[in-house]
Amino acid sequence: MKQFCIKLILGFANYFTRKDExxxxxxxxxxxxxxxxxxxxxxxxxxxxLFNYNPFYFLEGLEKLERLVILFLxxxxxxxxxxxxxxxxxIKKVTLxxxxxxxxxxxxxxxxFSIVFLSMLLSLHKDGxxx
Amino acid sequence: xxxxxxxxxxxxxIIVAAxxxxxxxxxxxxxxxxxxxxxxxxxxxPKGPKQKVLSETAKVGGALADVVENVAEKGTDGTLKxxxxxxxxxxxxxxxxxxxxLLGVVSxxxxxxxxxxxxxxxGLGKVxxxxxxxxxxxxxxxxxxxxFVDITGISDWTFSKx
Numbered sequence: 521m522k523q524f525c526i527k528l529i530l531g532f533a534n535y536f537t538r539k540d541e542x543x544x545x546x547x548x549x550x551x552x553x554x555x556x557x558x559x560x561x562x563x564x565x566x567x568x569x570l571f572n573y574n575p576f577y578f579l580e581g582l583e584k585l586e587r588l589v590i591l592f593l594x595x596x597x598x599x600x601x602x603x604x605x606x607x608x609x610x611i612k613k614v615t616l617x618x619x620x621x622x623x624x625x626x627x628x629x630x631x632x633f634s635i636v637f638l639s640m641l642l643s644l645h646k647d648g649x650x651x
Numbered sequence: 652x653x654x655x656x657x658x659x660x661x662x663x664x665i666i667v668a669a670x671x672x673x674x675x676x677x678x679x680x681x682x683x684x685x686x687x688x689x690x691x692x693x694x695x696x697p698k699g700p701k702q703k704v705l706s707e708t709a710k711v712g713g714a715l716a717d718v719v720e721n722v723a724e725k726g727t728d729g730t731l732k733x734x735x736x737x738x739x740x741x742x743x744x745x746x747x748x749x750x751x752x753l754l755g756v757v758s759x760x761x762x763x764x765x766x767x768x769x770x771x772x773x774g775l776g777k778v779x780x781x782x783x784x785x786x787x788x789x790x791x792x793x794x795x796x797x798x799f800v801d802i803t804g805i806s807d808w809t810f811s812k813x
Contacts, residue, residue, distance in 0.1 A: 551752045
C-alpha cells in the first residue's frame with residue numbers, strides 16, 4: 521500500500537516537473553503528496569459526515585478569506601505528517617519510467633475524482649437533495 | 652503630431668512636461684548629482700532635505716539606468732530578447748505553477764465546505780471545477796486566468812445560478 525502511494529506521489533510530481541528538474545526535487549515531491557492529502561481529507565470528512573458529525577464546525581460563520589487562511593494553516597500542519605509517512609528517502613528508492621509515471625498520474629486523477637464524487641454524492645444524498 | 656491621436660499627443664505632452672519640470676527644478680540635475688557625489692566623497696550627507704531627496708533620486712535614477720543598460724547589453728549579445736525584462740521568467744512560472752497547486756488544495760477544501768454549508772448542484776459543480784483545476788492546471792497563464800475568474804467572483808456567480 522505504501523509503495524502504491526509512493527508511486528502515486530511520483531506520478532503526480534512528474535506532471536509538475538519541468539524538463540530541467542528532477543522529479544525527486546523537494547518542491548515536486550511536496551506537490552506530489554497533495555492529491556493524497558486531498559483523498560485523505562475527503563475520506564475522513566465523508567466518514568465524519570456519515571456519523572452525523574460536522575467536519576467543518578470550526579469554519580462556521582467565518583468570512584471566505586478567514587476560511588482560506590485557516591485551511592492553509594491546516595494544510596501546513598498536515599503536510600509534515602505526510603512527509604513523515606512518505607519520507608523523501610523512501611520515495612527516492614522507487615524509480616519509474618516515463619510511461620509508468622504517466623499511468624500513475626492518470627490513476628491519481630481517476631482516484632481523486634472518484635473519491636470526490638462519492639463523497640459529494642453521499643453528502644447531497646444525506647441532505648435530501650438526491651435519491 | 653498633426654492629424655494624430657489626441658490621447659497620444661496628450662500623453663507625450665505630459666511626459667515631456669514632467670521631465671522638463673524635474674530637470675529645471677532647483678539647481679538642475681547635473682549640479683545636484685555633482686554636489687551629492689562631492690558630499691559623499693568629502694564625508695557627511697548633503698546639507699538640505701531637498702538636496703538629500705534629490706541626491707537619492709539621482710541614485711535611484713542611476714540604478715534604473717544600470718538596469719536599462721544591462722537589458723540593452725543582454726539584448727545585443729542575444730541572452731535577452733528585445734522587450735524582455737531582466738527577470739528569470741522560467742523560475743517565476745515554475746514557482747507559480749507549483750504554488751498554485753498548493754493553493755489548489757485549499758480551494759478544493761473550501762469548495763467542499765461551501766457544499767456542506769449550502770448543498771446545491773452548483774456547489775457540486777464548484778467542487779468538481781476546483782478539483783479539475785488542482786489536477787490538471789500547471790500552465791502559469793491558465794492558472795492566472797483561473798485566479799482572475801475566482802478573485803473577481805465570476806466562478807462563484809456562475810455556480811450560484813445552479
